[in-house]
Amino acid sequence: MSDEERNAILGLPCEFIDVAANHDFIRLGENSRHACLVAEGLVGRFAQTAAGARQIFALHIPGDMADLHSLVAPEASTGLQALSRSTMLAVPHAALLPLLDLYPGIGRAFWRDSIVDTSILSTWVLNLGCRSGGARLAHLLCEMAVRYALIGRGRDLRFDLPATQLHLAECTGMTSVHLNRMMMELRGRGLVRTRTPKIEIIDWKGLTELAGFDAGYLCLPSSAAEQVRLALRVR
Amino acid sequence: MSDEERNAILGLPCEFIDVAANHDFIRLGENSRHACLVAEGLVGRFAQTAAGARQIFALHIPGDMADLHSLVAPEASTGLQALSRSTMLAVPHAALLPLLDLYPGIGRAFWRDSIVDTSILSTWVLNLGCRSGGARLAHLLCEMAVRYALIGRGRDLRFDLPATQLHLAECTGMTSVHLNRMMMELRGRGLVRTRTPKIEIIDWKGLTELAGFDAGYLCLPSSAAEQVRLALRVR
DNA sequence: CGCGCAGTTGAGACCTCTCAATGTGAGTGG
DNA sequence: CCACTCACATTGAGAGGTCTCAACTGCGCG
Numbered sequence: 001m002s003d004e005e006r007n008a009i010l011g012l013p014c015e016f017i018d019v020a021a022n023h024d025f026i027r028l029g030e031n032s033r034h035a036c037l038v039a040e041g042l043v044g045r046f047a048q049t050a051a052g053a054r055q056i057f058a059l060h061i062p063g064d065m066a067d068l069h070s071l072v073a074p075e076a077s078t079g080l081q082a083l084s085r086s087t088m089l090a091v092p093h094a095a096l097l098p099l100l101d102l103y104p105g106i107g108r109a110f111w112r113d114s115i116v117d118t119s120i121l122s123t124w125v126l127n128l129g130c131r132s133g134g135a136r137l138a139h140l141l142c143e144m145a146v147r148y149a150l151i152g153r154g155r156d157l158r159f160d161l162p163a164t165q166l167h168l169a170e171c172t173g174m175t176s177v178h179l180n181r182m183m184m185e186l187r188g189r190g191l192v193r194t195r196t197p198k199i200e201i202i203d204w205k206g207l208t209e210l211a212g213f214d215a216g217y218l219c220l221p222s223s224a225a226e227q228v229r230l231a232l233r234v235r
Numbered sequence: 236m237s238d239e240e241r242n243a244i245l246g247l248p249c250e251f252i253d254v255a256a257n258h259d260f261i262r263l264g265e266n267s268r269h270a271c272l273v274a275e276g277l278v279g280r281f282a283q284t285a286a287g288a289r290q291i292f293a294l295h296i297p298g299d300m301a302d303l304h305s306l307v308a309p310e311a312s313t314g315l316q317a318l319s320r321s322t323m324l325a326v327p328h329a330a331l332l333p334l335l336d337l338y339p340g341i342g343r344a345f346w347r348d349s350i351v352d353t354s355i356l357s358t359w360v361l362n363l364g365c366r367s368g369g370a371r372l373a374h375l376l377c378e379m380a381v382r383y384a385l386i387g388r389g390r391d392l393r394f395d396l397p398a399t400q401l402h403l404a405e406c407t408g409m410t411s412v413h414l415n416r417m418m419m420e421l422r423g424r425g426l427v428r429t430r431t432p433k434i435e436i437i438d439w440k441g442l443t444e445l446a447g448f449d450a451g452y453l454c455l456p457s458s459a460a461e462q463v464r465l466a467l468r469v470r
Numbered sequence: 471c472g473c474g475c476a477g478t479t480g481a482g483a484c485c486t487c488t489c490a491a492t493g494t495g496a497g498t499g500g
Numbered sequence: 501c502c503a504c505t506c507a508c509a510t511t512g513a514g515a516g517g518t519c520t521c522a523a524c525t526g527c528g529c530g
Contacts, residue, residue: 029451047357050447053365057357072343073350077451078357100343104336108307111346115308118353121360122282122292122313128363129408130288133518164476173364178518180478196476212285216264216312368486399508413486415510431508 005103012099014091019082026080032070034090038062041086042162046170047078056170057121059083059144059163063151068110069117071096084162084197116219123217128173131212134182136172138211141192145201146215149231150224156233157201164196186210204232240338247334249326254317261315267305269325273297276321277397281405282313291405292356294318294379294398298386303345304352306331319397319432351454358452363408366447369417371407373446376427380436381450384466385459391468392436399431421445439467 001009016039019025026032028047036043038060045058045066057078060066066080071093100107120143127136144161148154163171169179186192191207193200201207208214220228236244251274254260261267263282271278273295280293280301292313295301301315306328335342355378362371379396383389398406404414421427426442428435436442443449455463 045357047361049361049365051365055361055364057360057364069350069353072347073354073454075451075454077354077449101339104339104342107339107342107346108335111342111349112307114346114349114353115304118304118349118356119308119312121353121356122280125292125356125360125363126282126284126290128360129290129292129405130284130286166476170364175519176476177478177520180476181518184478216310219308219310400510401508410487411508412488412510415508416486419510 001105001109002103005099005105005109008099008103009106012091012095014089017088017090019086019088021082021084021086024079024081025088026067028079029077030079031075032067033093035068035071035093035096036066036080037089037091038064038066039087039089042083043086043088044081044083044163044167044171045078046081054170055173056081056167057124058117059171061144061147061151062153065110065113069114071100071110083164083167119217119219124171133172133174133178134185135211136174137168137179137182138186138191138207139213140168140171141186141199141201142208142211142213142215143218145199145204145232146218146228149228150220152231154231157204159199160197161199162197236340236344237338240334240340240344243334243338244341247326247330249324252323252325254321254323256317256319256321259314259316260323261302263314264312265314266310267302268328270303270306270328270331271301271315272324272326273299273301274322274324277318278321278323279316279318279398279402279406280313281316289405290408291316291402292359293352294406296379296382296386297388300345300348304349306335306345318399318402354452354454359406368407368409368413369420370446371409372403372414372417373421373426373442374448375403375406376421376434376436377443377446377448377450378453380434380439380467381453381463384463385455387466389466392439394434395432396434397432 017025019041040062043060043066044056045060046054046056048054066088100110127139131139145154145157145159148159153159165179165183166176169176172179174182183194186207187194189206191201191203191210193202215225215228252260254276275297278295278301279291280295281289281291283289301323335345362374366374380389380392380394383394388394400414400418401411404411407414409417418429421442422429424441426436426438426445428437450460450463
């Protein structure tokens with residue numbers, strides 16, 4: 001984006017919103033009039049079956065736009081839930097939409113952001129469809145380690161993931177009971193140490209191998225990839 | 236889109252490409268220089284694990300843009316495979332990109348198209364994470380019935396789905412053996428009649444209930460929803 | 471100090487995979 | 501027209517992964 005475009009974005013009106021843990025602040029089927037940027041906390045995008053089973057299909061950490069897509073498809077049938085106490089920055093669609101016509105670069109950047117989300121989502125599909133429970137959990141931990149490192153909140157493969165095991169189970173398509181057993185197995189194998197919400201990856205190589213993790217799907221520019229490597233202090 | 240924008244699109248240079256069944260015409264990790272519109276056949280977007288397990292996470296039928304996302308994120312790590320003999324219409328990125336700057340409406344329409352793909356993908360995640368094998372298959376059949384009806388290729392809940400059971404298994408995260416058993420169960424319950432590639436849904440209500448299917452995620456404008464109802468001759 | 475949520479544990483049922491064999495139909499060459 | 505071949509669908513049996521349900525533990529918070 002150009003400086004002009006960047007400034008247009010920074011000049012946008014917005015409003016801080018505080019959300020309690022486990023609160024669905026955008027309900028399923030609700031039409032949203034804002035785009036939400038996560039300022040603090042952890043937010044999950046989810047949907048659920050008629051039977052009540054809930055699936056989380058994206059985790060948003062500080063700095064993420066959680067529902068940019070609502071700009072062009074406000075009727076989307078997914079909800080947004082704070083997994084821990086979170087604060088959001090809500091930007092009205094009414095203020096954002098005109099920028100899209102004025103600055104093609106902004107639209108393209110937003111589109112690209114959606115594509116990255118989709119790439120992550122695709123990888124989650126690959127996980128759910130092709131990998132065992134333990135590998136799915138390991139993959140999620142690898143992903144979050146990299147993403148937290150990227151925003152400067154992970155050092156030495158240690159980071160806070162403010163989600164309960166039930167939340168993680170809803171991400172990885174498992175029962176919380178089974179997730180617990182898988183988590184214990186990762187610990188038992190000496191791959192991670194966890195004590196909610198703290199996660200510490202002890203054996204990065206082992207964990208990524210078990211998970212089949214390759215950070216490519218996060219669509220990092222090569223400069224960022226370098227940065228992650230440094231932040232993780234890996235290799 | 237305005238007429239002017241529509242005309243700009245129709246004036247784009249393009250090239251027909253014929254692809255044999257089971258041919259990966261965009262390999263994993265390959266950088267694409269074209270956007271592909273499916274003209275005929277069935278195309279799957281896929282990725283695979285290091286162990287070789289393949290997951291299809293989108294099916295594209297005639298009229299779909301199979302990899303619009305490559306325009307803004309050409310390095311995406313997914314492949315494109317023809318599931319049956321297909322013909323594609325390839326539009327060079329070089330010709331498409333300038334339009335994005337000239338016509339904001341085009342960019343927004345493309346973005347919206349990506350969002351719809353993402354919405355479908357989200358629903359596949361919900362399927363994989365929360366539903367049993369039989370329900371996943373039923374859901375896929377419901378989705379394809381609606382989508383084929385929308386492009387005028389489904390009448391009375393009958394349509395051709397030129398994919399093998401192995402392909403369907405790769406879509407739904409099952410073994411082909413298990414998919415076969417689930418397919419036989421759907422038949423046994425009197426929900427569908429199938430004989431590759433023909434699919435006939437006998438009991439729409441029963442199938443949608445088993446699947447927990449709700450067409451909302453396809454993001455149809457209300458006019459199209461009406462149209463589908465007519466095409467399916469349901470309700 | 472007690473309540474309640476989150477994590478942990480156990481046992482049995484069920485779903486899905488694995489591997490291997492068999493059936494079936496369309497196309498092909500003789 | 502028949503034998504052959506190949507891809508795909510179907511079947512069986514046993515192993516393993518995951519779920520269910522129910523109980524129990526540990527810890528933070530009021």
